Amino acid sequence: MEQLEELLAHTDDVNGMLARYGVRFGIYKNQVFREQLFPFDPIPRVIEKEEFAYLEKGLKQRVTALNLFLKDIYSKKQIVKDGVIPEDFIFASSGFLAECDGVMPPKGIYAHISGIDLVKGKDGTWYILEDNLRVPSGASYPLIARSLCRRASPDTFANLKIEDNRDYAALLRRTLDHVSTGGHTVILTPGRYNAAYFEHSYLAEQTGAHLVTGSDLRVVDDKLYFEDAGGRLERGGAVYRRISDDFLDPMTFNPKSLIGIPHLYDVFRRGNVALLNAPGNGVADDKGIYYFVPKMIRYYLGETAILSNAPTYLPFYEEDRRYVLDHFDQLVLKDVAEAGGYGVRFGKDMSPEEKEAFLAALDKEPRRFIA
Numbered sequence: 039m040e041q042l043e044e045l046l047a048h049t050d051d052v053n054g055m056l057a058r059y060g061v062r063f064g065i066y067k068n069q070v071f072r073e074q075l076f077p078f079d080p081i082p083r084v085i086e087k088e089e090f091a092y093l094e095k096g097l098k099q100r101v102t103a104l105n106l107f108l109k110d111i112y113s114k115k116q117i118v119k120d121g122v123i124p125e126d127f128i129f130a131s132s133g134f135l136a137e138c139d140g141v142m143p144p145k146g147i148y149a150h151i152s153g154i155d156l157v158k159g160k161d162g163t164w165y166i167l168e169d170n171l172r173v174p175s176g177a178s179y180p181l182i183a184r185s186l187c188r189r190a191s192p193d194t195f196a197n198l199k200i201e202d203n204r205d206y207a208a209l210l211r212r213t214l215d216h217v218s219t220g221g222h223t224v225i226l227t228p229g230r231y232n233a234a235y236f237e238h239s240y241l242a243e244q245t246g247a248h249l250v251t252g253s254d255l256r257v258v259d260d261k262l263y264f265e266d267a268g269g270r271l272e273r274g275g276a277v278y279r280r281i282s283d284d285f286l287d288p289m290t291f292n293p294k295s296l297i298g299i300p301h302l303y304d305v306f307r308r309g310n311v312a313l314l315n316a317p318g319n320g321v322a323d324d325k326g327i328y329y330f331v332p333k334m335i336r337y338y339l340g341e342t343a344i345l346s347n348a349p350t351y352l353p354f355y356e357e358d359r360r361y362v363l364d365h366f367d368q369l370v371l372k373d374v375a376e377a378g379g380y381g382v383r384f385g386k387d388m389s390p391e392e393k394e395a396f397l398a399a400l401d402k403e404p405r406r407f408i409a
Contacts, residue, residue, distance in 0.1 A: 053075075100331065108319060117338075133321040134318070137291070138317055142309075151278075152174060154169055166348065172323060173315065207241070226252070252281075255302070262302065328347065331347065358409075363397075385409075
């Protein structure tokens with residue numbers, strides 16, 4: 039209790055340092071960009087060591103299976119041939135990129151950094167809410183909040199047995215170096231007005247990587263280079279990219295992209311640069327595919343999933359569709375192609391008109407939603 043009071047007493051100090059260091063994140067709402075300070079709560083969510091070890095084991099199992107799925111789906115597609123996942127759920131996914139078919143990333147790793155959303159039920163059971171394997175965001179905020187708490191209230195950390203998370207930057211750097219094809223490591227940011235720009239700059243500082251935008255990078259003779267402060271071209275071997283697949287390379291993906299690097303994907307395809315995370319990962323964190331992850335774990339690893347999905351219904355299947363219609367007001371409904379909290383609807387909060395429109399969309403495109 040004494041340590042809790044100590045933390046509470048330093049709340050203003052920590053918030054002051056968060057403001058001083060510009061720890062902000064941005065939100066786009068109604069096509070308007072708003073930036074705000076990271077909200078800080080000094081009272082921590084305590085997870086006991088044994089419980090955390092259980093979560094760690096379950097998350098490692100899940101991410102291993104998802105990586106094996108990505109490797110399979112962009113090569114032999116055996117999981118589809120064996121009927122574990124319907125073909126519709128792979129090739130109708132907006133996250134499946136035909137351009138990635140047959141392309142193996144360095145060391146065969148697709149998801150180097152994963153953001154897995156967890157929730158704890160009233161009965162104490164942990165559930166997976168969704169998997170984020172494209173451009174996961176957010177690791178830097180608890181890291182700097184913990185760092186500032188430690189500075190404001192050192193006695194709390196000296197007197198309590200708190201797991202130390204200060205090695206995250208070293209782990210990230212080790213991952214970058216492990217897959218690098220030779221040369222420097224860069225963190226590719228869309229720029230100052232990206233919602234997570236603070237994180238990009240913070241992780242660049244912590245890992246010793248170069249923070250660059252697309253205009254700093256260029257492809258020469260099937261290799262990637264960046265221009266340093268002196269105007270010299272330096273080879274890039276690993277790119278921790280914070281740009282979505284669509285905007286990564288205008289020659290391969292969205293031709294209207296102004297923030298990507300022309301022919302970057304050609305360099306990646308030839309094995310001359312590592313991209314973290316690999317393009318095409320969206321097929322594995324599609325919310326429709328989420329339904330099948332426990333089956334993936336069984337299929338690829340021969341194991342039962344340690345961490346369960348939240349109870350999920352797939353209107354693609356007639357039995358699940360009937361359940362959704364019968365329990366509509368009790369369910370959360372998600373558009374499988376959306377991410378970051380977008381496309382989430384609560385059945386009980388819909389007006390009769392909204393419900394009618396939603397059910398019409400559901401009837402027309404049952405593959406598009408989960409509940």
